[in-house]
Amino acid sequence: MKGVSIIGATGSIGRQTLDIIAHHTDKLKVVGLTAGRDVEALTELALRWRPKLVAFSDPEAAKECKGKLSCPVLSEIEGLTEVASHPEADIVVIAIPTAKALLPTIAALRAGKRVALATKEVLVAGGHIVLQQLKKGGELLPIDSEHSALFQCLQGEDVSRVDKLILTASGGPFRTKSLDELKRVTVEEALAHPTWKMGAKVTVDSATLMNKGLEIIEARWLFGVSPERIEVVIHPQSIIHSLVEFVDGSVKAQLSLPDMRLPIQYALLYPERHPCPIQRLDLTKIGTLTFEPPDETRFPCLRLAKLAAQVGGTMPAVMNAADEIAVNAFLQRQIGFMEIPAIIEAVMERHRLIPNPDLDTVWEVDEWARGIAAELIRKFAAS
Secondary structure, X not given: OEEEEEEOOOOHHHHHHXXXXXXXXXXXXXXXXXXXXXXXXXXXXXXXXXXXXXXXXXXXXXHHHEOOEOOOEEEHHHHHHHHHOOOOOOEEEEXXXXXXXXXXXXXXXXXXXXXXXXXXXXXXXXXXXXXXXXXXXXXXXXXXXXXXXXXXXXXXXXXXXXXXXXXEEOOOOOOOOOHHHHOOOXXXXXXXXXXXXXXXXXXXXXXXXXXXXXXXXXXXXXXXXOHHHEEEEEOOOOOEEXXXXXXXXXXXXXXXXXXXXXXXXXXXXXXXXXXXXXXXXXXHHHOOOOOEOOOXXXXXXXHHHHHXXXXXXXXXXXXXXXXXXXXXXXXXXXXXXOHHHHHXXXXXXXXXXXXXXXXXXXXXXXXXXXXXXXXXXXXXXHO
């Protein structure tokens, strides 16, 4: 029986993780749960799953929840790190969509846990820091469908014999729209993903293709492959989740219907495979699988992320922070869709690179980038 703590239990990944636990109660149990500020949702989950402790990022939410639960209710980043490092937790699912997830990730690794990572921003902002901690103990497994696919394809393989990694992308809701049409898209259109059900920020990142750029940086740290050897291909059916091409020309791929519960279960129960509560793939019903190259003119976020990956140092953290602020401004209808990459690029251009940042430096440039992005957004809104 493995204990599981979920950092971000009320979100899409958190709830699907709980669904997997519900199907494997002989193997998995809940130890800790966290949320941002949704008191009602986390209280409901805690009453059902009876965790040892819960935590909220928002201290006011924690105050409101106290008295409703018999277990300890903690708050802020210290509370999240305590949930992540609880002695009874063997596995920690990281599923909060900000770079702040870096701290509970490091806390879990330092405590020798298996980290099942769904938050791209952790490795984007501080991949080298996570790898340094990983060398001292703990285990890191990806939950992203693309990186889980790569991880599965690489089982039993020598990474030095990999020629390139190929990440697939659905193309999002605007795959066929022209540049002029992209300038007029609405928030509602951006949130209408054709394949996956995700949180708002991740869904917008999918629409801009920023999520693929973040995944390039993430894959670089997970698998030790240089960014130049990681490619993106548009695959609208979302059946092939990623591919590995080896030096002899052989290509391995992982296929399944798009359902995040499969990579979640793989990370929780690895190296074992067990029945998973998902619909099975029938290729005769799918019929056709298609592929096309991404268009970095219409989707410049992918180009910017590739640049950040190549430059390295603090640039990925700066890009990621600017993206978070710009996407939030778009969701608040303060800027247009194509102003998201414009804001990110302007922040990146202003940044003076720091080659080998420590954790404090990562936080400093993160805050700096957020401030510059907010300043630029105010100027865009005013004009």
